[in-house]
Amino acid sequence: MYRIRDWFDEKITAKRLIPVLVVLLVVYLLNLTWPVWNTAYVLLMRILKPFIIGFGIAYILRPVTLFFEKYKIKPAISVPLTLLGFIFILVLLFSSIIPTLYEDISVLFSTSVDGVQKLFREYQMWNNGTSEPWVTDIFNQVINVLKGLIDSIPSLPALVSQFVGQFFSILTTALFSFIIGMYFIFDYERVTRGVVNMAHKVSPRLSASIIVINRAVLGYLRTLIFIMTITCVEYGLIYTLVGHPYALVLGVLTALGLLIPYIGPTVVHVFGVLTALTLPMPRVITLTIALMVMSQVDGYLISPMVYSKRDKVDPISSLFVFFAGSVLFGFVGILLSMPTYFAIRAVRDLKRNNWQL
Template sequence: MNITPTCVSIIFDNFTKEKRKEDSLGMEDINHNNHNTKTGIFKKNLGALYVVIVGIIFFFLIYRNQAVKGVLTALYSALKPVLTGLIIAFLINPLVMLLERTLLRGRFLVKKETASPKAKKAARGISIFLALFLMISTIILLFNLVIPQVIASIQGVISEFPGYVDTAIENAQTFADKNPIVSEGFLTLAQEFTEKLSHWLTTDFAERISSMAGILASGLMGVLGILYNLIVGIILSIYLLSGKERFLGSFKKATYALLDHRRADFFVKTMRRVNYIFSAAIIGKILDSIIIGLLCFIASGILGIFFSAIAKYSLLVSVIVGVTNVIPFFGPYIGGIPSTLLIMFVNPVHGLIFGAFLILLQQFDCNFLDPRMVGGRVGLPAFWSIFACLVGGSLFGFYGFILSVPSFAVFYYLLKTFVEERLKSKKLPVNTIDYMEQN
């Protein structure tokens, strides 16, 4: 076979081109690997930089604790009207939605199947007005009817408490005389405790009540500040409720602009879950406590027909039971035990009867009313709810008791979602029962 010089030249040129192509691809792979290596090193260094920055901020927050606290206090004071408006809007939003649906579906403003934008706007405005009117009317009614009677009952308890203590000591002494087994030291201890409690109620507590009343009476600027925050908060709540769809839409748009689509979807879903948890835990619990307080007042009035000691403090104990019922788990004990003891000081038998009634009322609440008002929508196991109440109450007091359960429920939901997503990525089961060891 004859190979001409032209054919040899063509073959050599093709071979040279292929070689150059392979060399070029090899250099691209090397450059790509070098780029990945540099990117990995940059990410590691960036992560270390984040850790250093967070450490510096944490050290500054601890070292400059008073300065940070002052800034936060000033910021909180400035934002009080806004926070008040957000709280009012959050609390009355379910009532506004209920009234709005009633006006639209009940054909009060709409004669057609589909409501026009003008009818929707009118329904929203009327619903907001009615909800605020009901809220303000309820507050005024409480101050005019309930609060004075509660204060009068507290003053009566303070003035009559020494007599209750003497009666209790006499009954205990009579019981001890009939039962010599009872330790004399126990009686001495009980007497000392009741005497100290009586002295505290009649002197220190009464003086503090008087001084607090004087401070409240003279603190005109404080009262004006509260009224200012309340009025501005109501105005802001009207704007928030009127344009809540636009506000939420703007927030959602910003979320998708700042995050990638997957993370934005997760964030929006999480915020919906947070709103659902807080609505169920706070608004549902408030409604549940109002119903329990009303039922306690009605039943106490009926029992008061037969037992005078219950009738004497029916309003006071109903307010105590209703208010403390807002606190999860511990609320019934915090309100029920002092209320029962208060009536027992007047008449031990009547107090025991009232205590038995409270047990039945709380059983009704736990097994029937609370599951329907709050139910399992919070999604937090009982152990973690008690844990959250203990920690939140010890750190933040009364507000910690109320907000600890929904806050911890949000954290629990986020942690549970993260764990389940990690398990799914590893193709592992997500049900806890699959990891339980059988005895």
């Protein structure tokens, strides 16, 4: 008892309690005035959104402009060409490819219901026409979940009507974003140098952190794009060889699943097998074996060859960042979760290196 009292007397001092009380007071005041701060945040994000999107466009297209610079092509030519190519790809995606994929994904979920029902019928035949109560409960739960997913997916006409309703707002933001992005690309070196210099005036550690974050995120994005291309081709080819009707969609979804480490590709594989149950059973078995083999090849051969040592992902930490991002910021949080993970890890490694680049 005396030891506990002595520990409290030693550790809990006024010098340590005052910062805690100040933080609690700030949290309490923020809670009282939250509507005001929330309104200010919404207005600020409306103002900054074109600049954030514009810088994102410049950040993504910067490697393309550097490629042109290697061949002595002037920025006055390379930047407009790069932006026109980017706009052409976006128009192609939103006018033809994405609507087709969207419809195919909707049908894919419906086909997965048929696959689960066929699997349940096969189980009943194997079990002399009956099923255990717990198996029936699991089957009903899975069917309800899949039907809930199908019902939650809005139809393409509904999405188009929503888009038309917000057309002018989206168009205005897009135009400003592209114009700002073009200026950012032209002045990319000056802007980034100014940001780093300003950060260095605040703290040398802050400027060093920005530099290592940029390196880590760029390395991750380059590697991700490369391995997503490989994944899309190899799995699309596997599904095509077994005669799966949605081979292209599943190849694209497997590649996109890499945005969610470990979980994403596995979920797509499960859907691939479920939707293949409408095929002859030898093909289903062949597909299952091929997916298991290719998962091992990806994990132990392709990924180590593509990913450098600094790009390797820790399962627990990355999944924590992913779920935290999805809970806090939804779909945007999912997209930014892995870059955030690499940014945090880069700053941590910099700190361990005594803030030396």
